[in-house]
Amino acid sequence: MDMGLTGKVAVVMASSRGLGRASALQLAREGAHLAIASRSAERIAATAKAISAETGARVLHRAVDVTRAEDIAAFAAEVASVYGRVDVLVNNGGGPPPGTFDALDEQAFVAATNLVLLNVVRTTKAILPLIRSHKGGGRIITVTSAGAREPLYNMMLSNSLRPAIHGWTKTLSKELGPEGITVNCIAPGIVGTERIDELIAANSQRMVKPPEQVRAEMIARIPLGRFGRPEEFGAVVAFLGSAWASYISGTTIYVDGAAMASVV
Numbered sequence: 001m002d003m004g005l006t007g008k009v010a011v012v013m014a015s016s017r018g019l020g021r022a023s024a025l026q027l028a029r030e031g032a033h034l035a036i037a038s039r040s041a042e043r044i045a046a047t048a049k050a051i052s053a054e055t056g057a058r059v060l061h062r063a064v065d066v067t068r069a070e071d072i073a074a075f076a077a078e079v080a081s082v083y084g085r086v087d088v089l090v091n092n093g094g095g096p097p098p099g100t101f102d103a104l105d106e107q108a109f110v111a112a113t114n115l116v117l118l119n120v121v122r123t124t125k126a127i128l129p130l131i132r133s134h135k136g137g138g139r140i141i142t143v144t145s146a147g148a149r150e151p152l153y154n155m156m157l158s159n160s161l162r163p164a165i166h167g168w169t170k171t172l173s174k175e176l177g178p179e180g181i182t183v184n185c186i187a188p189g190i191v192g193t194e195r196i197d198e199l200i201a202a203n204s205q206r207m208v209k210p211p212e213q214v215r216a217e218m219i220a221r222i223p224l225g226r227f228g229r230p231e232e233f234g235a236v237v238a239f240l241g242s243a244w245a246s247y248i249s250g251t252t253i254y255v256d257g258a259a260m261a262s263v264v
């Protein structure tokens, strides 16, 4: 089945591991060329090599800290000079630290705003001209969290900031719709990555319970009976990035194994 991604250029941020990596890999499997970035030059180079070896895709890679405007500007300039265009942008970043309100000072909120919200704003500002330039429409997809709709235990920073991205996405979808550019979010529930292992360790300490018990209790709250797999998340990114998703914009797809209780 041709998803219309062959020869398209996809930029995937924070993609050396976890959800970003799985997203980049699936886009490449569907025929896209990639530009991928994360903080560690070694990790992102290794990921680029592995994806290229598996898929044959052209993979540009660079060390970028999404909290640093100058890193993103340099990456966008390199993407412009190598590919001259972008069709799909996947905004992603590391997650903010866990913690309750009492445990977090104002500086923690400032740092998390930079990582979670301003990252998306500055990356989109840098890449949007490359989507607009070819006048062929495009896709902007942002990785958020199911906690944006149903707040998660001990995740004050993420729960506070992700909903702002949903508001930004809805607003931008209306502004860019006339140019054929769709703007959406994908919100994971619990997808098994290193980030989840770290959160289980933090919750285990806080709840004074063994990590295996914390994990089992989390799984017990998921009707599908397990954590999601990164490739299941990557498949949704590839779908939203594809020609098949041409009439979906301004919305959020939840990839949560039916864990959330909200109807709308």
Ligand SMILES: NC(=O)c1ccc[n+]([C@@H]2O[C@H](COP(=O)([O-])OP(=O)(O)OC[C@H]3O[C@@H](n4cnc5c(N)ncnc54)[C@H](OP(=O)(O)O)[C@@H]3O)[C@@H](O)[C@H]2O)c1
Binding pocket: 013, 014, 015, 016, 017, 018, 019, 020, 021, 037, 038, 039, 040, 041, 043, 044, 064, 065, 066, 067, 092, 093, 094, 095, 096, 143, 144, 145, 146, 188, 189, 190, 191, 192, 193, 194, 195, 196
């Ligand atoms: N997994 C889930 O179930 C889940 C659920 C809800 C929300 N989320 C959110 O989804 C996002 C991705 O989660 P994940 O599970 O894939 O996390 P992960 O396994 O910890 O991977 C994070 C990725 O982001 C990169 N990264 C971290 N900080 C960065 C920065 N400042 N600049 C550039 N790259 C950075 C890391 O690479 P380097 O170390 O090389 O920089 C790595 O490739 C996070 O925001 C997370 O909070 C995940």
